[in-house]
Amino acid sequence: MTTEVGSETEVKKDSEQAGADKAKDKPEEASDTPENQKSRKASSEEALDSSSVPVPTSQSSPRSQKKEKDSSESKGISRFLPPWLKKQKSYTLSEPKDEAKKKAVGEDQAIEESECQLPGEVAQPKRSLEEAATENQHNAKADEKEEKHSVSSAETQPAKEDGKEMEVEKVAEEKEKQVEKEKRETKEVQTGEIKMENIPQKSPKKIKTVQCKVVLLDGTEYSCDIEKRAKGQLLFDRVCEHLNLLEKDYFGLLFYENSDQKNWLDPSKEIKRQIRSLPWLFTFNVKFYPPDPSQLTEDITRYFLCLQLRQDIASGRLPCSFVTHALLGSYTLQAELGDHDPEEHCSDYINEFQFAPNQTQEMEEKVVELHKTHRGLTPAQADSQFLENAKRLSMYGVDLHHAKDSEGVDIMLGVCANGLLIYKDRLRINRFAWPKILKISYKRSNFYIKVRPAELEQFESTIGFKLPNHRAAKRLWKVCVEHHTFFRLISPEQPPKAKFLTLGSKFRYSGRTQAQTQQASNLIDRPAPYFERTSSKRISRSLDGAPIRISDQSLLRDFPTARGGPAGDKVIDIEGAGQAKLKEGSREENGSPVKTPQLELIQDGKSNSLRVDGENIYVRHSNLMLEDLDKTQDDLLKHQASISELKRNFMESTPEPRPNEWEKRRIAPLSLPAPGSSHETLDIVEEKKQAEVGREETVVIDETNKGKMQVATDAGETCKVEHLSKKDSSSLPSDSSSSSSSESEDEEVGEYHPHHRAIEEVIREEQEEEDDTNRKKEHEEKIMQHVEATAEGSKLNVPAEHTAKVTAESLVQENAVTIATEEKNFSEEMKQDLGEEKEEEQLRLNGDVSHVDIDVAPQIICCSEPPVVKTEMVTISDAAQRTEISTKEVPIVQTETKTITYESPQFDGSTSGNAGVLLSAQTITSESISTTTTTHITKMVKGGVSETRIEKRIVITGDADIDHDEALAQAIKEAKEQHPDMSVTRVVVHKETELAEEDEE
């Protein structure tokens, strides 16, 4: 059962925390774990767990725990009672397994029971804490591990391992307790509700509760007492329970900073920390407007959506034309009052309704007129009609934010399911669909989006907007991240992890995505719940009219997960994380996401516990670049294939590797020669004509971890820096994949790479001044940018493709790719080149690798702004750089090097074999922060044949997140493009990888 999965994570986390004995960390921890974790920790709650008692199935327990959260003990207690908790869990876990068949029917009941429970219903703790403690203390820590095993096995369904015996015992124990509880339960039923306030008195430690008020969509107020340190999810679940709402992922709780600054309550964080000194007053609202409400499963969900939209319309947030106001109003009447009854509904019967911000007599008449035409529609049908019309409104589901464009003009940014809309006044002046947006970030009060290059454009552009203040910028950013995740991703993205201090928000949407919630709600299997529509007090009827379906048991068993109490949610989160990791690791592994994340759970816990919660100033990128939904596994495989094809081609000396469709698409914008670069290419070609006979080109690509460098760089830098920072932030995972063990991922994802300095030191070689090569230098830089860009691109599209890499735990990698191109022309025109040979230069393989911030490549920035909008080109010095903070410790760096050489079979060795006469040799070095390109051109005369060899060595010092194969492919391609008349004869990939210590933390 999936519910257990949720608890399992808790277990692990618990144990880890316990091990670390970080009681005080728990609040932070808690933000990553489901709510019920907390409640489980509290021993008193165990006793309270009345709902789980009568039908001890997994469904009931999470639900009931939810209720108990408010009464949960202070965190300290949990430390002392982990085993108790474990037992509880093991009980619930094993129970369904052992008795799955028996319980099948019972479970069904349980579901409904738990759902129908009112939030206020709380059992009273009779059993004393001490009792529980003594009972269980002896098992304590030893049990924990067993628990883990059993839990995980329960989740994945394979046979249990060693833990089984223990579990059975525990089950027995639990059953005794169970009986006890059952008795209690009945008592409570008799006595009725007991106030929360009483609970603290019974518990050894006091629980501070606060009264929360939540204004519901029908205008009524729901209030409840909630533990002061409770997280948002708890309150939200309470409210949903009160509303009997299952499809709750579309909704959220808002609190207002002032009249118009609304903030969504983050379910994963403590309420108190979010609202600060604000009153505990919330409103329940639709957060994600489903683009097609007809796909909602339950009428009750549609009803709440209707209520929200009526609010939106009446308040003017959702503008409508006169006719639409009237039409929607008439459906409202039909839903709430039923058929028009001329006797009952006299002229002023609609006075109490507000259909529009400024309602006129004329409109009301029209409403009544239309109302008459809806005769026979059930409330649910009327709601559906209402939604069908409302969803077509252009501002449906658009969350508007005030902003200014780069020229200070007032605009509105609208976040919706499809992307970001830019309005000036009421006019839409631009639109950025999610797939077009590569990155969203904010910094201070600025909000930035980085958009994909349009066709015929080479580079991404970044568009900046000015928000009224920092909080507004962050709010907008969060809303964007959430909407993107909810509507565009299959599963939520894993929050970025940092091992050390990291500035910047690590906020990610952690709820279910639309895809997930739809999937989950498909499994909803309850009779259409009865609910009252505010005015009419009519009972909703289900449209399908057949509320009770017999579902098969397997579905049923899955149900709790899918439907999700907090535990269920967590499961899915983890699943998502697992998938994300999978994406990087073994992409081929498609299915069974539930099982795969198993291994990583531990890691998660660990990293979480060590993670510093940075709720602070600077933003990291949201890895929106992962917008690769349209890219299927096939594409990725194709990509792989294309790269290996590229290699093969090269090996076979096929003149031009034919990139497949995918690759074309990916490479296209990059490979288009910029005006400048083509010019520079010309230069080279000219030069070559002088030599005329042939030449060879070598490209060396080298990578090192760059993470650290950004720390040093200041804001306001160059595009290059930005690329780097992007690599840092987004592409670390690729490293992990290369290390090929699931374990490594965790470490690799950390942002911090303290070592590269050392490496650079090693790499560094003295620099040779180049006199006349400025322009060539430029050219080289161009190349490097290309390479870099490619690397980046590959990262975006394919986070990890390092099949070749075998290194484990690599933190720093250096790759050197050497591509040697050679072409021999047996032309007779040697004479020219002899005369024009250039001054010889010292041969140099490696240029200066000193990582100075060079203001390279401002030209890389090009504005792809669409015609309509005033946009701001931003050179991003971005947050990412700042987020990297170096620590003082400089660990010892072990490196592993690896060299792969590809040689063309055509390569006849004559060049190397015959000494020939050296006509000229020239070395050009150019560098940027991350890359150093050394081009070495030698002209030789051998047996009357002049031959030019170009050896290009590109050293990429990077985050290891670069897709090396990609970079290599690109470098080869680049080389071929630049010197079409030459052939690549040798490619050497030299990779130096830093072996990281086991765990930095």
Add this chain to the structure above:
Amino acid sequence: MAAPGALGRYSHAVVRALPEVPGAAGPGGPLDLAKAQRQLGVFTGILRQPLGLQVVALPPAAPCAVLLEDLAVLQGDTALLTRPWEPARRDELGSVRAVLEELRLRVVAVTDEGATLDGSDVLFTGREFFVGISRWTNHRGAEMVADTFRDFAVSTVPVGGGGHLKSFCSMAAPDTIAIGSSEAARHAMKAMEQLSDHGYGRLSVPDDPAGNCLFARLGAGGCALVHRSPEEFPQSLQPFQKLPGCTLVPASCSEVAKLGGALSSCALLVNTRPEA
């Protein structure tokens, strides 16, 4: 609220005859009055049959007053009387208002003194509005469209080349935009694609003026497309022939074009039964 599929459903057409004054000229040169009247007559005939519309003829005014489309933007039961860029043309609004009110439309007028809006800069796709920001129409004019038709997204499209938005594009079918091939046209098309949530088909025609055509649904469930005659634009016929299940009706419009108009300029198409 327009249901998708409402595009091209009309019941009435408002037209205006040319004044019997010789020597009229437009930016495109002197008008051949007889030819112009003949072309308009044919066009009006097409509106009656096969389009099956009731034609309401307004009394003649200035020659350019035949370009009725500039004077009003119609959608559903609402008509927005524009504020034409040419002040002289604002006098023509009165008669238009009268006839639209007679047709029981909700008539709204542009009140903003700073707004200019020509109806032929407004393209309604059935799902949303695009308003060309041209030398005839400014941002505030576009705002008036947004204010009037609140159900719909109203996006602004910069129009280069000195023409109106609809001088090179129009709806050739539901969700299909006919578009000319000039640079201005391609730019505008690109902007529209960028601005829209909907994926529109693109029907490219070599000649810009041929991009302006008239799509209408016929009573029996078919549809018709009135397009510029092959005599005028032989190259542009073929693309229209690709449209499935659509009756092609060629019409010449060369004289009106001299006034700066196009096919769609010559009539205001009204649907008095938008709900039906």
